[in-house]
Amino acid sequence: MGTICGANCDNCGFKDKCAGCEKTCGSPFGGRCAAAEYIKARGKEAYAAFKGELLKKVNGLLKACGLPEAAALAELPGFFVNLAYPLPGGERVKFLEDKNVYLGTQVELAGEERCIGVVADEGFILLCSYGEGGAEPELLAYKKR
Secondary structure (H helix, E strand, C coil), rough: CCCCCCCHHHHCCCCCCCCCCCCCCCCCCCEEEEEHHHHHHHCHHHHHHHHHHHHHHHHHHHHHHCCCCCCEEEEEEEHHHHCEHHHHHHHHCCCCCCCCCCEEEEECCCCCCCEEEECCCEEEEEEEEEEECCCCCCCEEECCC
């Protein structure tokens, strides 16, 4: 499978659900891909710079929340990171689109059973915590960029 962003699809756990970036013009799961859209509009070098700046902003938000920094951001399919967060009234709400590709990472907390999840694109940064396999997610921050 050919990629637009240069990701190694051979090691991807979602390649059985993916139609391929080049074949789909940057919509491997049927929706928007933050990486493909940025690269097609501005080029790979600009995307690398954007990713670096976004990581700085993510780490600033993590620091403001008293959390450890993230090492890097990776392209992640929405269906993998689109958790349903409980609202005060008991309703559960998803904020992302399953068919889109976002940038994100997981930050593990030493000695804790919960992890911190980060999901972002050009428009927002979402921070959450969750247990094993995404269990009991809690929205920590949602910041429009």
